[in-house]
Amino acid sequence: MPVLRAGKEQMYMNNADDITNEExxxxxxxxxxxxxxxxTTRDGDKDNGCIVNTVMQVTSTPPLIAVVVSKQNYTCxxxxxxxxxxxNSLSESTPFEVFKHFGYQSGKDTDKFAGCSPERSANGLIILPKHTxxxxxxxxxxxxxxxxxxxxxxxxxxxxxxxxxxxVSYTYYQNNIKPKPQPEKKSGFICRICGYVYEGSTLPDDYICPICKHGVADFEPI
Known part of the structure; x- marks a missing residue:
């Protein structure tokens, strides 16, 4: 399939932490x-799935869908x-365990569908009817x-x-589904996205959250 590469300006704008404009x-x-x-996707007899938040319809005639996936994801x-x-479009009643299962571990290290007899669409890939x-x-x-x-x-x-x-929207997930972080009394910074806690008095400027891969702009002091 054709691969197009973005120019330097576009790649630069992808990282909000690199933008120095004070405004x-x-x-x-x-x-x-x-x-x-x-x-969800499949290679041979290996099924995998991950959480994504960037899916949109670009055109209607013919319909064209854009899906953005991090290169660090095994699924990519x-x-x-x-x-x-x-x-699979998740519903507002989806429990946090589903987000944790598909979003907080890599399919490279674990079989996310082990022990399951999942339903499949005509293309042979898994669908999740219970929470979809x-x-x-x-x-x-x-x-x-x-x-x-x-x-x-x-x-x-x-x-x-x-x-x-x-x-479910990302805002609804943050406000109603994701457990509120309960960090211990210690010095550090907490990631607003996933709740990961970095211990220490100073957060490095180039630090990346090991869980959700967001930068220092999404951390706040405890």
Whole structure:
């Protein structure tokens, strides 16, 4: 499949921590709305899934879907190899354990579907009907390399609505699903995204959260 590479200016803008404009507040990025989805794919007899938050319909005629995945995700390489993926749109009733299972561990180290007899769509990939409002089966047409992330431009080949529940937004997840962090009384910084605590009196300028991969702009003192 064709691979397009973003220019230096675009790649630079991907990292909000690198922007030195004093008028730019990285927190202003939080106003952008996101959903939360379980992306599933398969290579041979190996199934995998991960949580993604950047999925959008780009065109309607013909329909074209953009999906952005971090290169650090094991799933990203599987998509590049197979060119197929499913997007499962999670509902507001999805328990935190689902987000933890698919988002806080790597499929490179564990089989996220071990012991399960999951349902599959026509393309052979897993769907999650229990906590899913609907799903899309996608085929990759081309990809755009942004340095840290890959944007997959995809054509839908199958799609079904499974529930009339509301699709969960990232804001709803933060406010209503994710447990509130309960850090111990100690010196350090806590990640606003995933709750990881960095112990120490000073947070390095180039520090990256080992759990969610966000930079220092998303940490605050305890």
């Amino acid at each position: 730019f507040d990285a927190k202003s990025l939080y106003q952008i709305g996101y959903g939360l989805y379980v992306l 390489g599987l998509i590049q190899k197979t060119g197929k993926l499913n997007i 409002v609907g799903y899309l089966s996608l085929e990759v047409e081309r990809e755009l390399d942004f340095g840290t992330h890959i944007q997959f431009m995809c054509t839908p080949v199958e799609g079904k609505l499974l529930s009339d529940e509301e699709t």
